[in-house]
Amino acid sequence: AMQQAAEATPQKMISLAGLTKEVVDSLCAECRSGPDDVCQIANVLFPNGFSCAGSKAAMDKLLDKASGTDGCLQAKELKTSGAFHTSCMMPAREKLLAALKEVEPKMKPPTCDVYVNLTGKKIPAGTPVPDIVDLLADQLTNCVQWMPCMQAMIKDGISEFYECGPMKQLKAMMKRIEMTAWKTTQNIHV
Numbered sequence: 391a392m393q394q395a396a397e398a399t400p401q402k403m404i405s406l407a408g409l410t411k412e413v414v415d416s417l418c419a420e421c422r423s424g425p426d427d428v429c430q431i432a433n434v435l436f437p438n439g440f441s442c443a444g445s446k447a448a449m450d451k452l453l454d455k456a457s458g459t460d461g462c463l464q465a466k467e468l469k470t471s472g473a474f475h476t477s478c479m480m481p482a483r484e485k486l487l488a489a490l491k492e493v494e495p496k497m498k499p500p501t502c503d504v505y506v507n508l509t510g511k512k513i514p515a516g517t518p519v520p521d522i523v524d525l526l527a528d529q530l531t532n533c534v535q536w537m538p539c540m541q542a543m544i545k546d547g548i549s550e551f552y553e554c555g556p557m558k559q560l561k562a563m564m565k566r567i568e569m570t571a572w573k574t575t576q577n578i579h580v
Contacts, residue, residue, distance in 0.1 A: 396472025400446035408463030436566035510538025
């Protein structure tokens with residue numbers, strides 16, 4: 391469903407580092423040329439580190455504007471096929487929501503606390519399934535709050551972090567979020 395939504399219109403994602411959220415939000419607003427144009431922060435990754443996504447034309451403008459903005463350390467196109475975590479994914483959200491509603495009667499509330507990247511906050515064990523279904527669907531069309539999520543976990547006393555996979559992207563972001571947590575983040579190669 392996400393791939394179909396990505397192919398519906400020309401879309402792009404870019405990575406930005408070095409600019410504040412306020413500056414990035416302002417640049418995004420400048421790059422939208424009409425009500426149907428999408429240009430927004432898609433991921434809050436670390437302090438002054440974001441990915442942005444939207445319509446290809448708006449993202450091309452953002453890449454140029456950000457590159458020429460004082461303080462910009464990085465502005466580069468990401469190798470993705472769509473504008474994930476934006477309104478461009480609304481058709482995929484509807485399909486995911488329908489699928490989740492179909493299996494909702496078989497789902498059970500979580501037995502432990504879960505940190506949700508949609509809000510950057512913790513939901514407690516026992517959260518009703520319908521609330522979780524909505525959070526899962528909304529995550530497709532809204533900004534991922536990665537840094538706030540990690541900060542909430544650290545504040546709550548979580549001290550061990552594991553990145554499973556072949557890369558070290560999450561550990562690199564953790565270094566910028568909180569140095570002590572970075573030291574206890576382990577990469578598990580699978």
